[in-house]
Amino acid sequence: MSYLFRDQSSVTLHEHLDSNSLIILPVGTTEEHGPHLPVDTDARIAEAYGQRLAEALAPQIPVLLMDTIRYGYSMKIMQQWPGTVVVRTRVLMDYVFDVCRSVLDMGFTKLAILDCHGHHRGLLSTVSRELCDACDKAVAILSPARLSQEAYDAARKSKQGGSIHGGEWETSLLLHISPEAVDMTKASDEDMMRYHSEFVAGDGFQGRQQVSWSTWYIQPSKSGIYGDPTVASAETGKLVMDAAVQNGARFLKEYWDRKQKTESAAQS
Numbered sequence: 001m002s003y004l005f006r007d008q009s010s011v012t013l014h015e016h017l018d019s020n021s022l023i024i025l026p027v028g029t030t031e032e033h034g035p036h037l038p039v040d041t042d043a044r045i046a047e048a049y050g051q052r053l054a055e056a057l058a059p060q061i062p063v064l065l066m067d068t069i070r071y072g073y074s075m076k077i078m079q080q081w082p083g084t085v086v087v088r089t090r091v092l093m094d095y096v097f098d099v100c101r102s103v104l105d106m107g108f109t110k111l112a113i114l115d116c117h118g119h120h121r122g123l124l125s126t127v128s129r130e131l132c133d134a135c136d137k138a139v140a141i142l143s144p145a146r147l148s149q150e151a152y153d154a155a156r157k158s159k160q161g162g163s164i165h166g167g168e169w170e171t172s173l174l175l176h177i178s179p180e181a182v183d184m185t186k187a188s189d190e191d192m193m194r195y196h197s198e199f200v201a202g203d204g205f206q207g208r209q210q211v212s213w214s215t216w217y218i219q220p221s222k223s224g225i226y227g228d229p230t231v232a233s234a235e236t237g238k239l240v241m242d243a244a245v246q247n248g249a250r251f252l253k254e255y256w257d258r259k260q261k262t263e264s265a266a267q268s
């Protein structure tokens with residue numbers, strides 16, 4: 001039985017509504033990722049993460065995986081390299097809101113958005129609050145970067161500043177999920193983030209990212225990346241994906257088990 005939303009008919013969706021299947025919506029983007037990675041790196045990670053999460057959850061709870069949203073918002077400064085498609089913040093927020101609202105209006109009550117692109121964090125968080133106001137249902141947001149942070153920090157080979165954009169974290173993940181799309185002969189560490197301070201670790205190294213300050217304005221990038229992809233490996237990528245899936249699936253089981261405010265009110 002397929003767990004893809006797009007494969008369902010209105011009849012099988014009725015069955016999924018009866019079992020209150022968890023809906024997973026991966027959100028990535030398409031933007032330049034340096035000379036060694038494909039421009040759809042974030043969308044690929046989002047799609048793979050969604051598939052692995054759905055596979056991990058399917059034996060435990062009913063689940064439906066939606067198609068990945070592949071275009072999103074990136075800052076204009078990234079358009080200095082070809083490959084960056086920019087959807088305006090408000091357009092993206094409205095679009096994600098409408099996709100989610102449609103699913104919640106269908107009657108589903110558990111919806112998880114996979115946030116797989118740094119520039120979307122605040123936008124998706126605001127959308128989830130707007131959905132609470134509009135539908136009285138709480139949408140969950142998961143980030144594979146944050147859910148794998150501990151495992152990655154223990155395994156990484158790059159120094160602080162090696163993983164912001166197109167660096168060791170993303171390159172390792174791509175070597176794990178899409179090795180054919182990576183050209184390691186073009187990977188270079190010339191754009192390591194070299195600025196670090198008490199407040200700015202550069203890449204959340206060991207949780208040290210206390211303030212928000214756009215990397216793109218701290219240090220210019222020659223190649224379009226920030227970090228060190230030369231030390232990336234498929235092994236590290238697998239370890240990161242496994243940690244993100246394991247932690248994400250544990251959370252989503254908890255999220256699905258927990259009755260929503262409106263569900264318990266309806267039952268009492």
Ligand SMILES: [Zn+2]
Pocket residue numbers: 033041042117165166170
């Ligand atoms: Zn990326």
